[in-house]
Each structure stands twice: as structure tokens, then as C-alpha cells.
Amino acid sequence: MPVRSxxxxxxxxxxxxxxxxxxxxxxxxxxxxxxxTGVTVYDEEARDILKKAGCWVDGILVRIPSAVVNKALRSVxxxxxxxxxxxxxxxxxxxxxxxxxxxxxxxPFTIDPYTGKRQRSTKESVSNACKVIDALxxxxxxxxxxxxxxxxxxxxxxxxxxxQVLNTSKPIVTTAHDIYGFADIIEMCEIIAGGVEELRRNxxxxxxxxxxxxxxxxxxxxxxxxxxxxxxxxxxxxxxxxAGGTVPATMAGVLTQGLxxxxxxxxINQSTREGSPFIMGGVFTIMDMSSTIFSYGSPEFNLxxxxxxxxxxxxKLPMFGTxxxxxxxxxxxxxxxxxxxxxxxxxxxxxxxxxxxxxxxxGSTSSLEFLTINxxxxxxxxxxxxxxxVNDETLALDLIHKIGPGGHFLxxxxxxxxxxxxxxxxxxxxxxxxxxxxxxGSKTLFQRANEKVKDIIExxxxxxxxxxxxxxxxxxxxxxxxxxxx
Amino acid sequence: xxNYYEELSQSIISGQLDRVKSLTQQAIGAxxxxxxxxxxxxxxxxxxxxxxxxxxxxxxPEVLMSARAMDAGxxxxxxxxxxxDIPSAGKVVxxxxxxxxxxxxxxxxxxxxxxxxxxVINVGVDAGPEKFLQAVKEHQPGxxxxxxxxxxxxxxxxxxxELLKEEGLRDKVKVIIGGAPISQDFADEIGADGFAPDAGSxxxxxxxxxx
Numbered sequence: 001m002p003v004r005s006x007x008x009x010x011x012x013x014x015x016x017x018x019x020x021x022x023x024x025x026x027x028x029x030x031x032x033x034x035x036x037t038g039v040t041v042y043d044e045e046a047r048d049i050l051k052k053a054g055c056w057v058d059g060i061l062v063r064i065p066s067a068v069v070n071k072a073l074r075s076v077x078x079x080x081x082x083x084x085x086x087x088x089x090x091x092x093x094x095x096x097x098x099x100x101x102x103x104x105x106x107x108p109f110t111i112d113p114y115t116g117k118r119q120r121s122t123k124e125s126v127s128n129a130c131k132v133i134d135a136l137x138x139x140x141x142x143x144x145x146x147x148x149x150x151x152x153x154x155x156x157x158x159x160x161x162x163x164q165v166l167n168t169s170k171p172i173v174t175t176a177h178d179i180y181g182f183a184d185i186i187e188m189c190e191i192i193a194g195g196v197e198e199l200r201r202n203x204x205x206x207x208x209x210x211x212x213x214x215x216x217x218x219x220x221x222x223x224x225x226x227x228x229x230x231x232x233x234x235x236x237x238x239x240x241x242x243a244g245g246t247v248p249a250t251m252a253g254v255l256t257q258g259l260x261x262x263x264x265x266x267x268i269n270q271s272t273r274e275g276s277p278f279i280m281g282g283v284f285t286i287m288d289m290s291s292t293i294f295s296y297g298s299p300e301f302n303l304x305x306x307x308x309x310x311x312x313x314x315x316k317l318p319m320f321g322t323x324x325x326x327x328x329x330x331x332x333x334x335x336x337x338x339x340x341x342x343x344x345x346x347x348x349x350x351x352x353x354x355x356x357x358x359x360x361x362x363g364s365t366s367s368l369e370f371l372t373i374n375x376x377x378x379x380x381x382x383x384x385x386x387x388x389x390v391n392d393e394t395l396a397l398d399l400i401h402k403i404g405p406g407g408h409f410l411x412x413x414x415x416x417x418x419x420x421x422x423x424x425x426x427x428x429x430x431x432x433x434x435x436x437x438x439x440x441g442s443k444t445l446f447q448r449a450n451e452k453v454k455d456i457i458e459x460x461x462x463x464x465x466x467x468x469x470x471x472x473x474x475x476x477x478x479x480x481x482x483x484x485x486x
Numbered sequence: 487x488x489n490y491y492e493e494l495s496q497s498i499i500s501g502q503l504d505r506v507k508s509l510t511q512q513a514i515g516a517x518x519x520x521x522x523x524x525x526x527x528x529x530x531x532x533x534x535x536x537x538x539x540x541x542x543x544x545x546x547p548e549v550l551m552s553a554r555a556m557d558a559g560x561x562x563x564x565x566x567x568x569x570x571d572i573p574s575a576g577k578v579v580x581x582x583x584x585x586x587x588x589x590x591x592x593x594x595x596x597x598x599x600x601x602x603x604x605x606v607i608n609v610g611v612d613a614g615p616e617k618f619l620q621a622v623k624e625h626q627p628g629x630x631x632x633x634x635x636x637x638x639x640x641x642x643x644x645x646x647x648e649l650l651k652e653e654g655l656r657d658k659v660k661v662i663i664g665g666a667p668i669s670q671d672f673a674d675e676i677g678a679d680g681f682a683p684d685a686g687s688x689x690x691x692x693x694x695x696x697x
Binding site for chain 2: 042106108120147149153154156177212213216218242244245246287289290291292364
């Protein structure tokens with residue numbers, strides 16, 4: 001055996017947008033924004049907490065000295081783990097470059113897989129969506145893929161969580177209207193986990209909250225950051241900014257202001273309780289200056305997502321990313337192109353908790369067919385990121401010599417041993433020959449996806465929650481209904 | 487007939503604020519009728535801008551630059567004419583509803599309406615029914631526009647409509663609504679007069695409702 005030095009191995013592709021110097025410059029710029037311009041905070045308690053932490057509070061305007069930001073960056077955990085709600089298994093480890101994929105949450109509309117029509121999402125559509133996500137092997141976590149709108153809207157968040165947790169055991173990222181909704185959802189989770197401490201040790205739910213750009217923390221958002229910290233539960237805080245609209249048109253300006261919004265949220269969270277789990281989000285994109293949509297498919301959306309991932313790795317913060325979504329109004333070629341590009345770039349960049357898989361219509365509508373197609377795209381991306389293993393076994397020199405010119409590799413043990421792990425076989429992507437494709441009904445990718453979706457809805461059974469737990473959750477939902485009836 | 491008007495229109499289209507100001511000043515100095523300056527110089531330029539935006543040849547920031555240039559011209563001409571002679575497409579009260587601080591969409595609509603010649607009274611964000619009612623009483627607009635981004639806050643739109651009914655003002659004003667969770671169905675359900683999916687069509691909707 002030779003001795004070999006100076007050998008460098010890539011066990012995955014290497015990909016980044018920003019250098020460490022550029023990350024540092026953007027971080028310092030964001031700190032300057034917080035120190036000079038500041039943010040508005042519409043929650044009195046949050047302002048008190050910030051003042052005690054050393055921020056300069058002037059009415060609702062809060063300016064944050066850089067030292068306070070640095071302190072929050074030191075106290076925040078570098079990793080967050082999310083669990084299976086039935087088994088407590090610690091499946092989703094948000095750290096380093098681990099990339100996990102899941103759906104998005106609050107679309108007003110969804111495409112009914114049976115009629116093909118765009119309709120308002122309901123408790124049933126959310127339940128079906130969660131079943132489908134639960135069944136798809138490349139989806140790691142769940143967001144509801146629609147707002148439940150066929151119940152009283154003021155407490156629809158409780159129904160939405162119930163629909164999710166009954167139909168999936170995968171970790172859930174959920175929204176709540178306010179801290180009262182959030183508190184009810186936490187109570188449901190504590191029942192499922194078997195106690196307050198048990199939930200904190202093995203959280204299977206994280207709350208989604210967002211500031212309002214530019215640089216504003218509404219009461220709902222700030223109070224959620226505080227409640228999550230007090231409960232020791234993870235919270236995703238995600239500025240949704242549009243270049244040229246709510247942030248500068250320049251990409252560096254987008255990153256700077258968006259990061260300032262995230263970091264000020266982090267300071268509220270960490271100043272409430274140091275060491276609280278916090279997941280930095282950021283749906284950074286452009287405002288399309290013709291239609292004014294918030295774009296989910298532009299190249300800038302991908303560029304910003306990947307560069308924010310570089311920032312998150314630089315800061316050693318778990319990150320909530322976005323992928324597998326489209327501006328297209330239907331599941332068509334455009335949707336496929338946009339989703340494939342964002343999923344590939346996300347997999348290569350390594351933000352951790354990547355949501356919105358299955359969104360079409362610039363985030364206004366969800367499609368289960370699109371989700372199911374993207375399940376394959378994620379599988380393909382996972383293969384890309386596994387890279388190429390180079391060693392004696394994979395170089396296979398003895399085998400090449402044995403087969404020699406003119407032979408074949410089909411009947412070799414080496415082929416048998418490696419072909420299934422070296423190659424990825426998607427389930428819906430079609431590689432049939434023309435004649436067999438014709439014989440099998442000449443179906444499009446969308447048609448095959450639609451069949452798979454219906455099959456899951458009709459035949460798949462997610463792991464149920466125990467009956468008594470289901471009843472206790474129902475009681476909390478009913479209690480919230482009574483509270484608004486008064 | 488002034489020969490400034492063609493160039494004035496072109497300067498509006500290219501959004502050259504300083505050029506619009508100096509041309510307007512020159513036209514005033516030359517003794518042109520102020521109403522003619524508006525109707526033959528400023529408004530025709532803005533009409534081209536509106537049409538180009540709709541056909542995708544111009545982008546929002548360009549439209550807003552044109553609108554700003556137009557407004558600078560208007561500010562110079564306005565003091566010279568009686569208020570009732572100032573051409574206005576109508577008055578619109580606009581705001582984001584109670585509990586909601588999202589305002590980029592509402593502001594876009596407001597600017598697009600202004601550039602289409604409407605007088606806009608912007609009541610800001612987190613505006614409860616009373617705030618809209620007060621603005622209706624004070625300004626007597628032809629239209630009120632309400633915006634919401636959240637499914638929880640969009641319910642507040644109905645409260646404003648109900649309050650207008652109680653006050654006997656509902657048939658005095660058209661109500662239009664917009665925002666991400668809003669649809670035509672929702673507008674029908676709460677008894678609004680119209681829904682617009684984006685800022686450009688909001689201006690068209692006002693035009694239709696006030697015709």
C-alpha cells in the first residue's frame with residue numbers, strides 16, 4: 001500500500017455565492033442598519049425586553065447596538081432538531097449544510113386533484129395534502145399547503161394544526177394567527193409529546209412568524225418570538241422581502257436589510273431567553289416590476305436564497321429556505337423549470353429547512369401534483385449532492401481489465417453491488433421507450449402525478465394518534481370556537 | 487396653441503421631473519391657459535404611460551417617476567385655477583384594514599390611482615371601520631379601497647361595509663377591495679362593489695365604477 005499525502009477529496013459538490021469576506025461585509029452592514037436606522041416594534045413587552053438588553057428605544061423605534069446583536073449570535077444554538085410526532089425520532093437535524101425539504105403553509109387557494117379547479121383551501125384539502133406529504137419519501141417536514149377557510153377564520157389556525165397533526169407524523173412548521181392561537185397549538189403539542197418538558201426535549205413543531213418589511217415587527221410577530229423563547233420551542237422568523245419594493249433593488253441591499261430584519265427578530269428572541277432555538281428565515285426575491293408579484297421563480301430568488309444560505313453558514317445559524325415553487329399559474333413547463341432550478345440550487349447551497357415545495361401562482365395556490373413531481377426532483381437533487389466517490393473499488397481497474405475491449409458489465413457482481421446506490425430511480429419521471437409509453441396510456445407527467453396523488457388520498461393511512469389524544473386535541477379546538485362565540 | 491405640449495408630454499413619459507417643471511413654467515410664462523396645460527400637456531403624457539404599462543412596455547418604477555413628474559407640473563399650475571376647474575378623475579379613500587400593517591400593495595394602488603388622475607386620501611395601515619367612515623364623511627369620495635394581506639384581517643372589510651350601511655352612506659360610495667387572499671367571490675360575499683387583483687386594474691375598476 002502506498003502512503004499518499006496532499007490528497008483532497010470532495011464528498012459533495014462545492015458551491016457558494018458569497019466569500020467569507022463578503023459575508024462579513026454584509027453582516028457589518030446589517031448591524032449598521034440596526035444601529036443607525038433601527039426597526040419599529042409594535043409590541044410594548046418586546047420593547048421593554050429590548051431596552052433591558054441594551055437597545056435604544058425611542059417610542060416604537062428601536063435601534064440595536066452591534067454588541068447586542070453579537071451577544072444574541074453567541075447565545076443562539078447552532079443547531080435545532082425536529083422530531084417525528086409519533087415516535088419522537090430525531091429525524092430532522094437543522095445544522096451545517098443538511099438540507100431538508102417540505103411544503104409551504106398559507107396559500108388561500110389549492111387545486112382540487114379531482115376537478116382540476118382552483119378553489120379556496122379547506123380543512124379537507126389540508127388533511128389530504130398532509131397525507132400526501134406524509135407518504136412522499138423525499139419530503140421531510142410538513143406545512144399545511146393551504147389556509148383552512150371553511151371554519152370560523154379567527155380560530156382557523158387551531159383547525160389547521162389539527163388537520164396537520166392528525167394526518168402526518170413528520171415534523172410540522174405551522175402558522176398561528178397570534179399568541180393565543182400559538183398557545184393553543186403548543187398545548188396540543190404538549191399533549192401529544194406527553195408533557196411540557198418532553199416537547200421541549202423532542203420538539204416536533206416549530207412556529208412560523210415573519211416581520212413586515214421594511215424593518216417592522218408587528219405585535220403578532222414580536223409576541224410570538226417572546227412566547228417561543230419562554231416555552232423554549234423553536235421559531236422560524238422569515239422576512240419576505242421584494243427587491244425594489246420593500247428593500248433596495250440591488251441584491252446586496254436585499255441581503256443587508258433582510259438580514260437586519262432577521263437579526264432584530266433574533267435579538268427579541270434571545271433577549272427574552274438566551275439559548276432559545278431560533279431558525280433564521282428569509283424569502284428574499286424581486287418584485288416583478290410589470291405585474292408587481294412577489295416572485296417565487298426568478299433567478300434572483302435562487303441567487304438570494306443561496307447567498308443567504310452562505311450567510312447562515314457564516315453565522316452558524318440554522319436556516320429556513322425556500323424551493324420547489326413557481327410563479328406559473330398552473331403546473332406546466334414553467335413550473336417544472338423553476339422548481340427544478342430552485343431545488344437543485346437549494347440542495348447545493350445547504351439551507352436547512354426548505355419550504356414551499358408545491359406552490360404555484362407566486363405562492364397563492366398549492367398543487368399536490370406539483371408537490372408529487374417535485375418529490376422526484378428532490379430525489380434527483382439528493383443524488384447530485386452525493387457527488388462522486390473515488391477509490392479503488394469505484395475506479396474498478398481490475399474489472400475494466402477483466403472485461404476488456406468488447407465485453408459488457410451487465411452480469412458482474414460489481415455492477416450488481418453498485419448500480420442501485422450509484423444511480424437514482426425516480427418514480428414519476430418517465431424513461432420508458434416510446435412504444436411502452438404509448439401502451440401505458442401515453443400519459444403526461446402531470447397525469448401520472450395526479451394518479452399518484454389520488455392513490456395516496458384514497459389508500460394511504462398515516463400513523464394515527466391515540467384516540468384519547470385525538471379527543472384532547474379536539475377539545476382544545478372546540479374550546480377556541482366557544483371563546484369566539486362569546 | 488402652445489408648442490410646449492408635445493415636449494411636455496414626452497418629458498412626462500420619460501419621467502424627467504425638472505424638465506416638466508421648466509416646461510410648465512415656460513408655458514405659464516407664455517400666457518397659456520393653465521387648464522390647457524393640464525389637458526393638452528400633462529394628461530396626454532400620462533395617458534401614454536398608462537397604456538404602455540398595461541402593454542408591458544413600461545415598468546412600475548418608470549410609471550411612478552412619470553407620475554411624480556406629472557405631479558410637479560400640476561403643483562405649478564394648480565394655484566392658477568379654481569379648485570373646481572382642476573381636472574380630477576375622482577376622489578378615492580384608501581387604507582389597509584384594522585389589524586394589518588402591510589402597506590406596499592395599498593401604496594402601489596394609491597400611486598397608480600394618482601397617476602391615473604385620481605385624488606387619493608390615504609388613511610394608512612391598521613385602519614378600523616370608524617377611520618374609513620370618518621374619511622368618507624370628511625372627503626366624500628366616490629370610492630373607498632380597502633387592502634388586507636391576511637385571511638384574519640380581511641374579515642374587517644365587511645365591518646366597514648356594515649358601518650357604512652348603518653350610517654346610511656353605503657349607496658353614496660363605491661367600495662373596492664384587494665390583497666393576496668381576496669377574490670371576486672369574497673367581494674361578492676361581503677357586498678363590495680368590486681375587486682382588483684393588481685394596482686393597474688384597480689385604477690381601471692375605479693374608472694368603471696365612477697363612469
